[in-house]
Amino acid sequence: MKQAYHYLFIVIFLMQFNAVAQEVVEKTTVIQNIESRDITSLKGLWQAIVDPLENGYYNHRYLPKEKDGYFENKKPQSPSDLIEYDFDSDIELMVPGDWNTQMEKLYYYEGTVWYKKSFDYSPKENQITYVYFEAVNYEAIVYLNGEKLGSHIGGYTPFQFDVTGKLKEKDNFLVVKVDNKRRREAIPTVNTDWWNYGGITRSVHLVSVPKSHIKDYSIQLEKNSSTQITGWIDLENSREGEVVKIEIPVLNKNLEAEVKNGRANFSFKAKPKLWSPKSPTLYTVNISSNDDQVTDQIGFRTIETRGSKFFLNGENIFLKGISIHEEAPFKTGRVTSKEECIILLKWAKELGCNFIRLAHYPHSETMVKEAEKMGILVWSEIPVYWTVLFDNKDTYQNAENQLVEMINRDKNRAAIILWGIANETPESDARNEFLKNLSLKVRALDQTRLVTAALDTQSSEEGGKVIDDPLGEYVDVIGINHYCGWYVDDIESCAGVQWKNNYDKPMIMSEMGGGALQGLHGDKNERWTEEYQEALYESNIEMMRNIEFMAGLSPWILMDFRSSRRHLQRIQKDFNRKGLISEQGVPKKAFYILQDYYLNENN
Numbered sequence: 001m002k003q004a005y006h007y008l009f010i011v012i013f014l015m016q017f018n019a020v021a022q023e024v025v026e027k028t029t030v031i032q033n034i035e036s037r038d039i040t041s042l043k044g045l046w047q048a049i050v051d052p053l054e055n056g057y058y059n060h061r062y063l064p065k066e067k068d069g070y071f072e073n074k075k076p077q078s079p080s081d082l083i084e085y086d087f088d089s090d091i092e093l094m095v096p097g098d099w100n101t102q103m104e105k106l107y108y109y110e111g112t113v114w115y116k117k118s119f120d121y122s123p124k125e126n127q128i129t130y131v132y133f134e135a136v137n138y139e140a141i142v143y144l145n146g147e148k149l150g151s152h153i154g155g156y157t158p159f160q161f162d163v164t165g166k167l168k169e170k171d172n173f174l175v176v177k178v179d180n181k182r183r184r185e186a187i188p189t190v191n192t193d194w195w196n197y198g199g200i201t202r203s204v205h206l207v208s209v210p211k212s213h214i215k216d217y218s219i220q221l222e223k224n225s226s227t228q229i230t231g232w233i234d235l236e237n238s239r240e241g242e243v244v245k246i247e248i249p250v251l252n253k254n255l256e257a258e259v260k261n262g263r264a265n266f267s268f269k270a271k272p273k274l275w276s277p278k279s280p281t282l283y284t285v286n287i288s289s290n291d292d293q294v295t296d297q298i299g300f301r302t303i304e305t306r307g308s309k310f311f312l313n314g315e316n317i318f319l320k321g322i323s324i325h326e327e328a329p330f331k332t333g334r335v336t337s338k339e340e341c342i343i344l345l346k347w348a349k350e351l352g353c354n355f356i357r358l359a360h361y362p363h364s365e366t367m368v369k370e371a372e373k374m375g376i377l378v379w380s381e382i383p384v385y386w387t388v389l390f391d392n393k394d395t396y397q398n399a400e401n402q403l404v405e406m407i408n409r410d411k412n413r414a415a416i417i418l419w420g421i422a423n424e425t426p427e428s429d430a431r432n433e434f435l436k437n438l439s440l441k442v443r444a445l446d447q448t449r450l451v452t453a454a455l456d457t458q459s460s461e462e463g464g465k466v467i468d469d470p471l472g473e474y475v476d477v478i479g480i481n482h483y484c485g486w487y488v489d490d491i492e493s494c495a496g497v498q499w500k501n502n503y504d505k506p507m508i509m510s511e512m513g514g515g516a517l518q519g520l521h522g523d524k525n526e527r528w529t530e531e532y533q534e535a536l537y538e539s540n541i542e543m544m545r546n547i548e549f550m551a552g553l554s555p556w557i558l559m560d561f562r563s564s565r566r567h568l569q570r571i572q573k574d575f576n577r578k579g580l581i582s583e584q585g586v587p588k589k590a591f592y593i594l595q596d597y598y599l600n601e602n603n
């Protein structure tokens with residue numbers, strides 16, 4: 001009997017384990033490169049209901065509703081029916097877009113909003129249809145025609161659901177419960193320095209693919225080689241032994257690879273012109289299977305470190321960067337268009353950058369692709385920021401999921417050289433273990449890029465700073481956030497600060513800076529003036545000239561951005577003012593100091 005219980009326990013345990021594993025798979029597997037697929041956009045106005053008490057989800061006993069939830073989109077059938085919600089007579093919100101900047105009453109709102117979109121759709125024969133979300137902040141529960149499709153956690157990475165056979169020719173309705181409540185155990189946690197924009201912040205598409213289709217692929221140069229291109233192609237519903245073709249017309253390459261267990265591996269010699277900021281060459285790559293075909297623009301480059309230096313395609317490179325939040329120029333709110341991405345990137349180019357740090361979460365795929373076209377190297381990171389619950393297993397799983405989803409989406413982008421796993425996390429054993437595991441995860445998924453983290457944990461000693469955080473051991477590149485002249489020390493002292501590095505690895509000054517209100521002028525000792533920020537940049541640049549292991553920098557930040565920590569009405573008005581450019585697109589004096597450093601030094 002005891003034995004039987006034991007057995008039962010194991011079965012239940014395995015079932016549960018399986019359920020968790022399936023959840024993870026559901027969350028992390030999306031189709032690669034939707035831009036090249038047959039897609040129907042669901043952008044535009046969606047109907048919406050603001051539901052702070054989650055009345056559409058929980059009953060009065062606080063149990064999830066199995067019926068009569070708002071996802072049913074019910075209508076009264078007779079005058080006596082009681083239905084206390086109605087999408088048709090409620091508000092409308094634009095998708096993609098955050099809700100905070102679309103309606104005054106939603107400016108500070110954090111909680112649940114129900115979104116609904118009705119549409120007609122004629123599925124093609126023998127095709128699979130996915131509903132694909134580029135990003136929803138933070139938790140999404142998705143329903144189609146009243147039936148739950150699934151859920152997703154994490155505000156900045158894509159997810160999809162298979163809706164084949166569930167669509168009608170007329171009057172489908174897709175309902176999404178979006179919840180951006182901050183949670184202590186979440187990634188990010190409750191405390192950040194950026195606006196918690198809620199909503200379906202990036203585009204939604206219906207993607208139609210043949211039943212047997214190219215689901216995902218990886219194509220890049222083999223580690224340490226500039227002539228061996230290697231990779232794999234995953235087919236969904238493939239036939240064993242099916243052949244896939246890889247064609248790079250400009251390189252005169254035409255190859256075939258056989259699918260085994262759903263995957264075709266390949267490796268071949270080629271002499272591509274290497275991608276670099278000076279010449280961002282991208283090649284058209286056509287991948288085709290019996291039934292499907294995908295086209296991508298792919299660049300090839302190598303990146304490595306030797307001692308404290310970076311080598312791109314074997315040549316030493318200094319990273320002249322700037323940090324960027326995904327905040328729209330001129331109108332603020334989340335970036336929602338390619339044009340907005342291009343404006344931000346052009347400003348970075350004008351500043352003289354060859355590098356950007358996309359802080360503090362994965363930016364849109366469009367942002368990364370546009371940066372790549374312009375020849376800008378990218379640091380991409382997940383929002384493991386400040387004091388997340390490092391000793392909580394679910395928190396770790398969530399962080400790892402977001403990391404996997406980020407790498408999955410962008411693994412073919414030559415522009416990305418650095419995966420950032422954390423920002424300014426306080427030292428502890430639990431934190432070291434958590435971040436060590438994330439670094440191992442990156443290495444298991446991608447050996448061709450470098451791991452980094454932004455640290456604010458350097459020690460002080462007489463006359464200077466020492467980089468000695470134990471995390472230094474697990475990363476390839478050490479990011480240092482240091483606000484000399486703003487949060488610590490006087491501007492005049494910055495130029496004289498000496499730095500030591502206990503690790504023989506490159507260091508990027510991943511943040512430095514100070515606030516200024518564009519147009520406010522005065523003495524260089526007066527905070528918030530453009531002159532103060534200018535003097536701060538001059539003094540910090542002097543300090544950086546003396547750090548011989550410094551391999552790049554990404555000062556904080558390109559443009560002023562919204563943050564609910566910034567209450568000084570005279571200056572901030574809910575904006576972090578450390579931008580080199582105001583949110584209205586006007587450069588401050590410090591912009592030209594950094595520009596001069598980038599254009600006239602370190603070429």
Ligand code: GCB
Nearest residue numbers: 193423424481511556576578
């Ligand atoms: C930091 C954070 C960044 C903040 C910045 C600031 O160290 O990494 O997210 O916005 O400082 O302005 O205080």
